[in-house]
Amino acid sequence: METVEVVVAHRERATLRVGDVFLKVDGDQARLDVEVAAMALAPVPTPEVLWRKPPALAIAAVRGTALGVLGEPSLASAGAWAAAGAAVRTLHEAPLPPWPGRSLDEIASDLDRECALLVAGGVLPAEVVVRNRQVAEVALRPWMPVFTHGDLQITHVFVDGDEVTGVIDWSEASRGDALYDLAVLTLGHEERLGDLLAGYGSDVDLDVIRGWWSLRSLLVVRWLIENGFDPASPGCEFDVLRARM
Template structure:
């Protein structure tokens, strides 16, 4: 019998691994619907869907290993990072699903959420006011019109797998949909600023670095409370709070 490994678990969903099979348990079937549709449409390597029986989705493991994890140095080569950038460009150029994704929230919605989180971070004492204020200023550059693209919506570095220099799979598509392509690029390079140049080289298009920096600040400001409330450590070295400090 293969060991059952808890990959991630919180009040919204859980992912278990048994051998080469991942079992995703999610009470919100809409998220699973989005994930299955996006994986079928995406022109990049994605996991094979083995079966689905609500509330569980079973997918096959992809070969290789993740490019790294937030808070830890990446051992992947510059070529692998560039290959990830090329895969992202291919995704962003593809026809997008009809629905907006996590990266496609309206500017008014984002601004309101950002204001609310910044207020909580200061009034709760979670972060110093000057740190929040500076990053709120940086984040402003992300609140601009953008051309809709096919976005992953949660492209953390741990969701991209490579075997050597080849991208073998991108996982966790439940936030996919139409959105801002630079949100994906920023999410992927969050905490790994030293690899941004490699990613952009593979992406092969002009990228507004101010917007990338803005998304780093915005995503981190929005994430701290959720991470704390769900048992994750945004204050760990190299993670969200350190990203915010790097903007000072």
């Protein structure tokens, strides 16, 4: 008999694994709509959709292992990181999805709100928040929209040797900033940015990537705490923010 593994669970969604099948249950059907549509459009390896019956989506497991996990050194080779970079570049060069992404004004407003709440609640020292808000400012500039994954965490890219075998969790896919995807993938793994860019194959503004590291971390800290995750774990968001000091 197959055992049931809880991969992740919080107030918004849960993902279970039974053998080679992942079952995603989401309270927001629009997110599942985006996930299914994005996987159909993306020109990179994605999981096979087995069935969809709201509020659940069943997908097949992809071959290989995740590029790494936040808070631990990535054991993947430089070639695997370069392959991930090439896959991300392929995605960014694809036709735009038909739905929009978040506007610059929306992101800036969310950042202002989160910074104020982090300081008021004593979640982080004020000087850490202020400094990272300054670093994040560089990312808040107009960009040419591309097809972005939107939540390209290191655990969402699977490799087998130096081959990308699957990219998972597409519910945040939209039109967005290419450098945001690159920043999220290397969050907490700054030392692998060069390997990633070797495969991505174009010049990028490193200050903007650093800005997205700070911005992403500032935006997610309270959500992580409220949903049972620990951004203070070694190598995670608190350390990313402190590294800018």
